[in-house]
Amino acid sequence: MGARKMTDLMINQSVMLLDGWAGKLTWDLYLEALEVDIGHRYTKAAMLRHPRIKDAWDHAKERCRDSDRNMAAKPPEVALMHTRNSELEQRVERLTRENQRLLEQFVRWAHNASRRGVSLEELERPLPYVKTKELS
Template sequence: MTKLRAKNLSDEMIAEIVEVIDGWNSEKLTWGILIEVLRTTGLPEYTRQALDRHPRIKLAYHSRKEMLREKRFNGSVQPSAKVPLDDSRVEILEATVNRLKKENNHLLELFMRWLYNATSAGLSTADLDKPMPHVDRDTTPDDVPSARAGKSQTKADGKQPVRRRH
């Protein structure tokens, strides 16, 4: 019998998973253990590949693993049952700050790449700073043919589009 596919991860679910990772206070973090913990929180079961495909989850996971590795190297990892509440809260906040710094750096690198490519394509900074056009989704101009209204659609050259059967 095959398993049914879990629904796609929403932004809220991704945020919840990232919070679980940021709050991870066990000595070991693996995809398998994380999936088991997520199952106990009531989230649908996802594979490692599905979780790893989302950049925020992937970044949070690798960031937390790196912090755990550094603590293990320094000998400061304590079992989760012995960690006082205040230290646990500080550790969660440190993990969150570390992850957010990495996310911010990633977004800055992405922005710089886009800016470079846009200026290479001849766009100025003024062009890039223009506000988004307003879109009124409630109305449709009269001159635009509507497929829902039963009107035929024509191309700019006056020809009918080719309809293909699937």
């Protein structure tokens, strides 16, 4: 039986873990920590199939490399504040990149829909209500 397919929630947890990563970053360390968070161990190849995770990995790796150089002579309190600030800045950068990709995707979809003759009214139509069966 193969590995469980990663859900959006699992991908988000994976990315958030990278956003907050401090110190040495290796695939073994990351996959080990992620296994604790999501309860399943994935491979590096499986993780790299997800563009959000790959992008977050690349930026976390660069951030950790820069952090190691800059943190050597700072007092612990300053280092902690710097780490937290850096984590939040990286999260904002990642979310900005993700948002930009989604905006580009939306423009592409809108263009393709208009070429197929799909009207704005059809695109703006609310999703149908689907009654779910209550669990007893």
